[in-house]
Amino acid sequence: AAGVIQSPRxxxxxxxxxxxxxxxxxxxxxxxxxxxxxxxxxPQFLISFYEKMQSDKGSIPDRFSxxxxxxxxxxxxxxSLELGDSALYFCASRRTEIYEQYFGPGTRLTVT
Amino acid sequence: GDSVTQMEGPVTLSEEAFLTINCTYxxxxxxxxxxxxxxxxxxxxxxxxxxxxxxxxxxxxxxxTYRKETTSFHLEKGSVQVSDSAVxxxxxxxxxxxxxKLTFGQGTILTVHP
Numbered sequence: 001a002a003g004v005i006q007s008p009r010x011x012x013x014x015x016x017x018x019x020x021x022x023x024x025x026x027x028x029x030x031x032x033x034x035x036x037x038x039x040x041x042x043p044q045f046l047i048s049f050y051e052k053m054q055s056d057k058g059s060i061p062d063r064f065s066x067x068x069x070x071x072x073x074x075x076x077x078x079x080s081l082e083l084g085d086s087a088l089y090f091c092a093s094r095r096t097e098i099y100e101q102y103f104g105p106g107t108r109l110t111v112t
Numbered sequence: 113g114d115s116v117t118q119m120e121g122p123v124t125l126s127e128e129a130f131l132t133i134n135c136t137y138x139x140x141x142x143x144x145x146x147x148x149x150x151x152x153x154x155x156x157x158x159x160x161x162x163x164x165x166x167x168x169x170x171x172x173x174x175x176x177t178y179r180k181e182t183t184s185f186h187l188e189k190g191s192v193q194v195s196d197s198a199v200x201x202x203x204x205x206x207x208x209x210x211x212x213k214l215t216f217g218q219g220t221i222l223t224v225h226p
């Protein structure tokens with residue numbers, strides 16, 4: 001069965017650089033979520049999109065932005081990177097009428 | 113706001129031992145409850161879910177019952193295997209205007225020895 005695809009899987013950036021993370025949801029899933037998981041931490045909700053419109057916003061820094069495109073893939077743009085942005089970034093997708101979210105393998109971002 | 117509290121870990125067991133990982137929650141309304149598992153270096157996999165009070169979710173020998181009166185969703189398995197070693201996260205989706213975002217507990221590291 002098709003799963004959520006995230007790219008890249010690993011990314012190394014320097015402080016103050018920018019990064020773009022991509023997420024391709026499961027076909028026919030209409031909602032995408034982004035989560036950030038720091039080392040040894042639980043995942044924290046950042047932002048979500050339903051039918052290409054932002055539907056909810058969590059603890060996402062102003063330096064981050066995201067969007068969902070017409071083909072339903074989503075991108076998380078991160079600027080002025082800080083050391084504290086080093087984390088695993090997960091994308092998840094869901095169909096509205098079912099409860100569970102399906103997670104991608106994550107992008108490990110390291111800021112040096 | 114919504115919150116999930118898991119028992120403090122890590123948990124270390126011998127193979128075939130009985131497992132319980134406690135999870136309690138605070139939420140408005142009637143949340144859906146989930147257990148996710150994360151193997152080393154991998155993403156989160158849904159283990160089981162329950163969407164209303166007294167529902168029992170089960171999968172791969174793991175079970176959890178949605179207890180509204182005690183606001184709990186404890187994970188149990190009768191006989192653990194080495195391959196069950198992973199991090200387990202309890203999570204809730206409170207619905208309403210939350211548009212399905214998940215709130216996670218802090219995770220419990222399970223290590224099973226042969």
